[in-house]
Amino acid sequence: MKRExxxxxxxxxxxxCGAGYTRAGSYTKPLVTSIGKVRxxxxxxxxxxxxxxxxxxxxxxxxxxxxxxxxxxVRMKCSxxxxxxxxxxxxxxxxxxxxxHVPKRTIHAFVQQIAPILKEENRKHVQSxxxxxxxADGTKTHSIYxxxxxxxxxxxxxxxxxxxxxxSVNREWKDVGMEVNGILNNCDALVRDAxxxxxxxxxxxxxxxxxxxxxxxxxMIKLWSENMPKDERxxxxxxxxxxxxxxxxxxRKHLDDGDIDAMKKRIEYTLExxxxxxxxxxxxxxxxxxxxxxxxxRLMVTFAKLATESIRIPYTxxxxxxxxxxxxxxxxxxxxxxSTKGLENMLQILLVKYCSPRxxxxxxxxxxxxxxx
Numbered sequence: 001m002k003r004e005x006x007x008x009x010x011x012x013x014x015x016x017c018g019a020g021y022t023r024a025g026s027y028t029k030p031l032v033t034s035i036g037k038v039r040x041x042x043x044x045x046x047x048x049x050x051x052x053x054x055x056x057x058x059x060x061x062x063x064x065x066x067x068x069x070x071x072x073x074v075r076m077k078c079s080x081x082x083x084x085x086x087x088x089x090x091x092x093x094x095x096x097x098x099x100x101h102v103p104k105r106t107i108h109a110f111v112q113q114i115a116p117i118l119k120e121e122n123r124k125h126v127q128s129x130x131x132x133x134x135x136a137d138g139t140k141t142h143s144i145y146x147x148x149x150x151x152x153x154x155x156x157x158x159x160x161x162x163x164x165x166x167x168s169v170n171r172e173w174k175d176v177g178m179e180v181n182g183i184l185n186n187c188d189a190l191v192r193d194a195x196x197x198x199x200x201x202x203x204x205x206x207x208x209x210x211x212x213x214x215x216x217x218x219x220m221i222k223l224w225s226e227n228m229p230k231d232e233r234x235x236x237x238x239x240x241x242x243x244x245x246x247x248x249x250x251x252r253k254h255l256d257d258g259d260i261d262a263m264k265k266r267i268e269y270t271l272e273x274x275x276x277x278x279x280x281x282x283x284x285x286x287x288x289x290x291x292x293x294x295x296x297x298r299l300m301v302t303f304a305k306l307a308t309e310s311i312r313i314p315y316t317x318x319x320x321x322x323x324x325x326x327x328x329x330x331x332x333x334x335x336x337x338x339s340t341k342g343l344e345n346m347l348q349i350l351l352v353k354y355c356s357p358r359x360x361x362x363x364x365x366x367x368x369x370x371x372x373x
Contacts, residue, residue, distance in 0.1 A: 002038045004207075005031075008336050009059035013043050016058060019086040021045045024055045033071040034098050064370040073368045074102065075110040080364065082107050083349040084330060101273050108342070115345035117372045118363055122164060122352050125264055125359050129158035131187035131311040135163060135320040138173075141331045144339050151327065151347065152176050152241075154202070155320055158188065162319070162355040170340045175199040189302055189313045194218040207306065210299040211317045212244045222289040223281075236281070243273045246299060248315055251304045260308050267304045271297055 013023065024046035030039050042057045061064040074094075078257050082092035087104035095101045134156040140148040152173060154165040174197070177184075181203060184190060190203035193214040216237055223233050247270045254263040274297040282290035303315040330350055331343060338346070353360045366372060 001033070001036065005038070005040050005059065005063070008062070009040075009043055012058045013031055013045065014064060016045055021047050026209070030067075030069055031065060031071060032069055032074055032100060032102075034073045034077055034100070034368070037100065048214075059336050070106070070110075072370055074100070075092075075114065076364055076367045078102055078107040079110045079114045079349060082111055083346065083353060086333075086336070096144075104261075109174065111349065112342070112345050115348040117367070118352055118360075119348045121363055122348070122359070123371070125356065126156070126163050126165060128184065129156070129161075129163055131156040131158050131163075131183060132311075133189045133191060134184055134203065135186055135314070135317045136202055137192045137193060137317055137320045137324060138195065139324050139327060140328075141343060142333075142337045149338055149340065149343055149345070151331075153320065153323065153327075153347075153351065154180060154184070155323060156183075157319075164351045164355045165346065167351050169318055169338075169344040169347070172201075173197040174201040177204070178347075181205070188306060188311050190248070191317050193317065194296070207302050208299050209302040209313055209315060210296055212248070212300060212315050215244065215296065215300050216240050219289050219292055223286055224294055226286045226288055228273070228286060228289075236277075236289075240274075240277060243270060243277070247301065247304055251307050255307060255312075263304065264309055265338075267308075268359050270301055270304075274300070276299045323351065323354060326350060 017023070022045070024044040026041050026043045028039050029042045030037065040059075040067050042059060044055050044057055046053055046055050048070060057066070063071075065071060077092050078090060081093055085093065087107050090104055090107050091104045095106075134154055136154045138150065138152045138154070140150060143149040149169050150167045150171075152166065154170065154176065156163045165183065166176050168176050168179075173195070184203040185205040187206060189202070189207040189209050190198075191209045191211060192198045192202070193211050199208065219240060220233055220237055228236070247266060250266040251263060254266070256262065274293055276296070278290045278293040281287075281293070303313050306313055327347065327350065331338065331346065352363075363372075
């Protein structure tokens, strides 16, 4: 490697010498790559400008290693490892694979450098897509602060491919919405839970589908807060689930047989059943649960209404729940306490890799080749 680099350098230097540049001494520079450490002799070059004489090292510019000890392949590979395991274990694994020790703090620095570049490239990638629907959800992680980190994530679907639209830490849904509503308001629907902050701030000009599982859970929470006994809550849960998932089965059936009129009738019947359940709960003084069902009933049947227009969207947010499982595996260990910036940068690598593996692989190779520096 040393001979190859210095041979390339000599070719560049000879070309410059023929164009009026002169040699200006040399020095030794260490360079760490994934196949070993080398110390190369770096040739300086001098060029006279109008008011001064400038010196530079052409091989450092050619290889994009100016002020770098670690080559791009080391940086990218270590950051990739850190997206699935702790920084300490990433350091250990990289050393086992290559025989090269990279301190965990150095790997942390690599992630902070690479993630903003990946975020910008992913933004461009997303803008080239036509979204069918999107899914939003939030979670919490341990923090270096007194309160837990609030993680808000939105992913989209384009021709069956998942794309990461937003992964923010400790920012309100209002701010997240301002960032992504331009693209979200052009998709068919947003699937979400019952969080009112999402409802009022994200995709405010498109249809919303309330996750059916979350709809039932939220109703049970409200009934619990209103002191309904557990056996009665279980009865209501079965009844509400039966109403909603009978609609799911009906939509599937009529999508197959093409009977759109029957599907529309089932939607209206479902809304009537939800209305009756709301009234029943209100009669029994479970006002909060009753109001939740009354106000959100139409959001529970959006998927069916769109199906009558040959538009298919999910009726649950399972896809993002699985993604949140990836976040939990990497970021929710009790010993992991994250800063806002540190967690947000980690999420960029973790979630882009999960959502868009082909795009991530392209970025991975392009970064190693020096295209983003």
